[in-house]
Amino acid sequence: MLQDVKSYLGRCFAIKDLGDAAYIFGIKIYRDRSRWLIGLCQSVYNEKILKRYHMENFKRGSIPMQDKLRLSKSQSASTPDELKRMQNVPYASAVGSIMYVVRCTRPDVALAQNITSQFQHNLGDIKRELRVSCYSNAGYLTDADDLKSQTGYVFVLNGGAVDRKSDKKSIFATSSAEAEYIVAFDASNEAV
Template sequence: MDVKTAFLNGHLTEDVYMVQTEGFVDPKNSNEVCKLNRSIYGLKQASRSSNIRFDQKIKEFGFIKNEDEPCVYKKASGSCVTFPILYVDDILIIGNNLPMLKDVKSWLGKCFAMKDLGDAAYILGIKIYKDRSRRLIGLSQSTYSDKVLKRFSMQDSKRGILPMAHGTILNSSQSPKTNEEKKKMERVPYASAIGSIMYAMLCTRPDVSFALSIKSRYQQNPGESHWAAVNNILKY
């Protein structure tokens, strides 16, 4: 679901004033300013105030905020459980009971101007696929992975079996020592590759976390051996 004009939903706790909007200036009081009752786009507290408003309303319906992930909420009733997941103005609702899902949508629709986008197929560029016959749900970043491979000219590389080859040893002694070696490695997008892989790791690929943690140690002064090891993750 999409929250329309989400940043206009927040209530301000501070006194905020603005000049009268062009085209709506009161001729009799042109020197006066307007006091805002709600947040508007452009205010530094707009996103926070809208998030606080959502938090209040979703809790009124009986949801509990996850302590580790503050944008994830949960409501359980017997064997029925529902999870609304908020990202700025997008809400992904997951549950195992259709009537409860409809109730949540109805409640949110009463609190905010909403647009129901139907069954979720993508969220933040992550594909959501479902196998109803096996009662499975999964996430895929294949499109993102393809873009990353093209960015680092690895799209035609032979696919690797492991994110880190058995027996691989990396240490600081493999870092560039001469000025010539350092200049050569300065042209290598080592940190960019690490960051690109890290996003996939956080979202859908925890299997590369150990290998990535090892390679991340050498971002300050990577050598050819370190870069080859990063390429091994990309191939995988």
């Protein structure tokens, strides 16, 4: 079927087959043919954004938007010192850079981008404290056939799970306490 489309286009237009596309408009195309998956990724563009705004060394992760987030103009810069400092912050440019990502590959962050774009005229210091909670558990000898334990953990931020894992361990635990230590170690590694 693909060859039929290519030959039809070749009859209508002067084309050259360059093989599988790897990038289009700066967006990486990745495939896993064995699992029938295809995806788009803008990680190179995202890295450029982070570098442009001196955020390349910040810790990264998935963060759900805070439930019932209330932003208002009263949080904006109000004193002369705050207003002067905010004149040097390229906030509108950063929001615009994120808008390109939202339109191309990340519609999931459109609401957050839209809300923050409403405050482009005078952002001020809007600071959010991020409290991440981690819960872990282990089931000792959950598989009677091979005597291995099932373990899991979940990280929660703003009431939403941001990371989780559940698996059967490849090592044997000699007690339920040891199984709990193993999953606590795994969760702490993930946290770091």
